[in-house]
Amino acid sequence: xxxxxxxxxxxxxxxxxxxxxxxxxxxxxxxxxxxxxxxxxxxxxxxxxxxxxxxxxxxxxxxxxxxxxxxxxxxxxxxxxxxxxxxxxxxxxxxxxxxxxxxxxxxxxxxxxxxxxxxxxxxxxxxxxxxxxxxxxxxxxxxxxxxxxxxxxxxxxxxxxxxxxxxxxxxxxxxxxxxxxxxxxxxxxxxxxxxxxxxxxxxxxxxxxxxxxxxxxxxxxxxxxxxxxxxxxxxxxxxxxxxxxxxxxxxxxxxxxxxxxx
Numbered sequence: 001x002x003x004x005x006x007x008x009x010x011x012x013x014x015x016x017x018x019x020x021x022x023x024x025x026x027x028x029x030x031x032x033x034x035x036x037x038x039x040x041x042x043x044x045x046x047x048x049x050x051x052x053x054x055x056x057x058x059x060x061x062x063x064x065x066x067x068x069x070x071x072x073x074x075x076x077x078x079x080x081x082x083x084x085x086x087x088x089x090x091x092x093x094x095x096x097x098x099x100x101x102x103x104x105x106x107x108x109x110x111x112x113x114x115x116x117x118x119x120x121x122x123x124x125x126x127x128x129x130x131x132x133x134x135x136x137x138x139x140x141x142x143x144x145x146x147x148x149x150x151x152x153x154x155x156x157x158x159x160x161x162x163x164x165x166x167x168x169x170x171x172x173x174x175x176x177x178x179x180x181x182x183x184x185x186x187x188x189x190x191x192x193x194x195x196x197x198x199x200x201x202x203x204x205x206x207x208x209x210x211x212x213x214x215x216x217x218x219x220x221x222x223x224x225x226x227x228x229x230x231x232x233x234x235x236x237x238x239x240x241x242x243x244x245x246x247x248x249x250x251x252x253x254x255x256x257x258x259x260x261x262x
């Protein structure tokens with residue numbers, strides 16, 4: 001059955017409405033994230049301990065990727081030359097995620113990708129050795145506790161690490177939970193740019209790299225998928241390209257992070 005002329009004329013408008021609704025929904029979600037989530041540089045020993053405790057809960061207790069220990073903190077040598085970031089759930093005094101930017105200065109300070117996955121890099125154009133140590137960095141150890149990785153918070157038992165105890169506050173904030181990982185990556189990118197680091201590396205799952213390209217962070221795959229805390233591959237992005245390519249409305253978040261994370 002063929003569509004009538006009236007039906008044909010309404011089809012483009014229907015698509016326009018659908019696209020507009022999706023765009024408005026995304027804008028509202030990102031605007032919520034702007035008000036509900038705040039990245040903070042962990043510039044005190046106590047804040048860095050929160051980072052290590054979140055990582056321990058995710059990588060050791062939940063995912064069994066790191067060994068258990070009595071201090072219940074997960075850290076390694078790269079942390080000594082890293083900038084650590086915490087994501088604060090506003091009005092709750094609680095942290096819902098962490099990420100670090102590993103920023104070597106000397107030849108003996110290696111990126112995690114150099115320590116564990118250098119063999120995975122096959123595109124020699126982007127090999128870390130091609131650049132000055134003070135120009136390279138790696139986004140690493142992104143960790144989000146399980147209670148913040150889902151929208152449904154009915155089974156929430158409390159985040160002892162962040163002292164988030166108000167259930168109604170948590171439910172209101174849950175609309176931003178799907179964007180916590182994106183916000184952490186944008187925060188890491190802002191820290192890299194503010195510190196003058198041009199060449200940014202990350203070991204992530206290829207599917208995540210595709211999702212980040214929707215934000216505008218278009219990573220270049222520079223090697224093979226290897227078994228490193230799941231199936232991951234080495235990726236690269238130049239800081240200047242990140243500044244140019246991050247899309248609206250994510251650009252609103254990114255610009256605010258550039259100002260906040262100096």
